[in-house]
Amino acid sequence: MTSTTGAIEVAATVDVETDTGAALQITGVTKAFGDFLAVDHLTLTVPSGSFFALLGPSGCGKTTTLRMVAGLEQPTTGTIAIGGRDVTGTRAHQRPVNTVFQSYALFPHLTVGENVAFGLRRTGKSEIARRVAEGLDLVELGHLAGRKPVQLSGGQQQRVALARALVNRPSVLLLDEPLGALDLKLRRQMQLELKRIQTEVGLTFIHVTHDQEEAMTMADTVAVMNHGRIEQMGTPAELYELPRTAFVANFLGQSNLVPGTVSERVTSTGLLAVDVVGRRLLVPEARSVRSSGDVLVGVRPEKLRMLVGDQEPSSGENVLGPGTVTDVSFTGVSTQYQVEVAGLGTFGVFAQNLLGGSTVAPGSRVRLAWSMDFTFALDGADAPDEGTVDLDDEP
Template sequence: MSYITIDQVTKRYENQVVLNHISLTLQKGEFATLLGQSGCGKSTLLRSIAGLEEVDRGRILVDQRDITHLSPRHREVGMVFQSYALFPNMTVFDNIAYGLKMKKQRNIKSRVQNMIDMVDLTGKEGSYPHQLSGGQQQRVALARALVMEPKVLLLDEPLSALDAKIRKNLQRELKRIQRELEITTIFVTHDQEEAMTLSDKIFIMNEGNIVQSGSPSEIYTSPVNTFVAKFIGNYNVLNVEVFNKLIRSPELTGNEVAIRPEVLQLTPVEQETIPLQDNWTVKGVIRDISMTGNVLRYEVETDGSILHVDSLHHQGGKLDQGSPIRILIPKKECIVL
């Protein structure tokens, strides 16, 4: 049975529908990500689960308990914000202990110290927020939410203000902590790589709707429409008629065809090709080359269309801008949308 159920949740601001009959389920201990562009409704859905937004229709259940109209403090939900929201006049220890003290809990000192150790802030108990780095402040905010032992942890783009190296380190730490505590987690981000790294399940949102859900692998390899293909994997997306003209064969039917840039291969025009029963081949010219880390992205113009091709960067393997080239397109990697 599902641990979290969002059932036909709708939210409007004046005449604008922000959440359009949203439904989803999560199992206990899953790490789920709401992924989408700014304004798609993902943070509104998170805030609705936390009780910070009142929904117009639908139900929200946690562990078979209807929390739709409960106040935030009665939902047993912990939330971490992008802005940290720490008390500047309190130490690390007191920030983490604040919720426990308000609820007059027992064993506060040991519970807070255990959480400080878990988020790797040992020795910082007496420090104030202004004495901490951004990454350390976010660890305090995470510990403050987790020390209350919530049934659900909600994370609203908590890493977006951090630099790339700290962000990747915290991604690993966040996943480790989540697995160790086996806490059901819902994470909001617009960063596709972050979603792929952290998630057991991804829900892609667009204009208040969930347009696709599944594991990172399912989302990446099997986009259901053009929006997902362009958003999640930097796919090449071509009109089917244009693609059939490109390969000089009316082989595909449908609206559009999507091809991941890393499955395409570039070979010099004079090099012998792989058998055509497995691939289509088209000729083109390299118009631009860009490098992102260890990946080279080639922009190839071919018969009026542009295809992007990704390949690993290695010594002596780089092709030149302006070079005539042949592109091998594996037939099994072409997804008709």
């Protein structure tokens, strides 16, 4: 049974310390390591009580940003404020933050309860016992207080580390790739568990991750970082449904992007007509980053459907093709198709397995259709493959 007393007290403490409405304010922060610019004039406000994710590939600057917030690195320029107080020059132990790491960092010779109590040494014994009990109840591990870390699973150890960070009642809890050491199934369970705990305690969580699913599952707001800057920030749904750069479109999920040129502005309907290899595609102007010139027309794989034989598109659908199905992969929930369209390349199509498996065989000739309402358009200067995984760069 989860205790709510500690959660109420933690939330009340945060309200006092973050009366500006912002738990974290980063203003014009730059961090250089010699000639390498890790963070480039970053300005960011994280509202109090939110679950905020910094998402990006390795080397994008997200971990460096977290370390500067924690006080483990100092900015080259710029300021960092927590709860309305400038902490730029203060040391790590003087800041109202705690960090949960991927490595757990538990003391193997101490019990679970002693690990959680470690940061409360200056508190009275009865108060320590109460807060440790509340912290372990919050992560549903009160029954394991007497065990050593080696007797726990990876997920349990991570929850102990989380309880240890929470009992100090920080204004901001920093999560540095906290689920990276867990297997896939446990990682997904812990995503839901972390979100439950954050909602219950009302603290500000700032989560650094390269895992798109983690960020989208847990965070209220996601900031996608690339080369030390924020490419785009918004709710998971906003970023996924309406990316504004090719990097975001490709890094957050998968996208089909093809080059085209705006040929007409259909002002009476709010649509742009875009020429793509002689085909006229329609894009809502509100879903395009520009209304003239070269663009990249985009659509997510699950929005596409394949027209086979004499099947015709519905009213309001864009159509490309014909193309040839080159690969079929059954993934359980869906079947993923690869369709090669002459002059445009390969399109990914995700079809939900409503009928129990694939319905179109490799080698089939198909056309691709999708609602114009799901179409978006990016700047034509963007590289269509920006943000995709480059296998040659993988370690």
